[in-house]
Amino acid sequence: MLEINNLKKSFDGLEVLKDISLQVRQGEVLGIIGPSGSGKSTLLRCATGLETPDSGEIHYEGTFGLVFQNFNLFPHYSVIKNITDAPIKVQKRDKEEVFAEARALLAKMGLSDKEKAYPYQLSGGQQQRISIARALAMNPDILFFDEPTSALDPELTGEILKVIRDLAAEHMTMVIVTHEMNFARNVADQIIFMDKGVIAQQGTPEEVFGSSNERMQEFLGKLGENL
Numbered sequence: 124m125l126e127i128n129n130l131k132k133s134f135d136g137l138e139v140l141k142d143i144s145l146q147v148r149q150g151e152v153l154g155i156i157g158p159s160g161s162g163k164s165t166l167l168r169c170a171t172g173l174e175t176p177d178s179g180e181i182h183y184e185g186t187f188g189l190v191f192q193n194f195n196l197f198p199h200y201s202v203i204k205n206i207t208d209a210p211i212k213v214q215k216r217d218k219e220e221v222f223a224e225a226r227a228l229l230a231k232m233g234l235s236d237k238e239k240a241y242p243y244q245l246s247g248g249q250q251q252r253i254s255i256a257r258a259l260a261m262n263p264d265i266l267f268f269d270e271p272t273s274a275l276d277p278e279l280t281g282e283i284l285k286v287i288r289d290l291a292a293e294h295m296t297m298v299i300v301t302h303e304m305n306f307a308r309n310v311a312d313q314i315i316f317m318d319k320g321v322i323a324q325q326g327t328p329e330e331v332f333g334s335s336n337e338r339m340q341e342f343l344g345k346l347g348e349n350l
């Protein structure tokens with residue numbers, strides 16, 4: 124579904140991605156964890172074409188959706204227009220069909236009553252659920268999340284993690300950069316621990332979190348996570 128080979132990226136002489144290769148199979152959830160500055164967002168931005176890699180290959184099948192840390196909704200569009208705009212204008216799909224699908228997505232997110240609201244009238248958790256609905260409205264084959272809960276208060280984090288967990292249960296293929304270790308452990312099939320631009324540890328959650336990799340344990344210790 125997604126394959127990255129020998130990806131390299133530097134900014135002003137700083138090698139941020141040093142030689143990254145990975146694979147995500149259909150229906151699989153990849154969790155990307157690691158210290159601040161290790162290159163996680165840059166990897167996601169290269170994988171989704173927001174950043175041009177210096178070298179390496181990126182292959183994926185179908186289309187992808189992207190969910191950002193700061194929601195990135197259009198502030199001057201209503202909720203329903205945020206969700207329906209790209210499927211109608213970019214994908215040129217039938218308007219009525221798109222609206223019906225958008226309303227079904229809103230219902231799924233528990234936000235049917237917010238159809239006419241504007242982003243500023245919503246909580247961060249609600250905005251992020253709209254942003255997930257917007258990504259899903261494009262019928263993506265793979266969904267990328269860049270720290271989807273880090274802009275949210277702790278009490279709003281759970282509702283987003285639940286939405287992502289439900290998508291995983293429906294076998295949505297996903298790549299998730301996250302600082303939520305328990306969530307990563309529970310939802311991911313495969314974990315990558317990034318450190319200083321390289322994949323320092325890779326495997327199932329049990330393998331990665333259970334590893335004796337010193338930098339990994341130091342990282343978990345700093346987060347105060349008990350796994």
Ligand SMILES: Nc1ncnc2c1ncn2[C@@H]1O[C@H](COP(=O)(O)OP(=O)(O)OP(=O)(O)O)[C@@H](O)[C@H]1O
Binds near residue numbers: 160
């Ligand atoms: N556009 C850019 N120009 C210059 N340097 C950049 C740019 N984007 C990222 N960097 C640098 O690349 C390094 C990796 O950044 P990146 O955002 O990928 O890390 P990260 O692991 O996602 O960190 P965090 O967990 O804090 O989001 C950092 O040193 C950062 O300053």
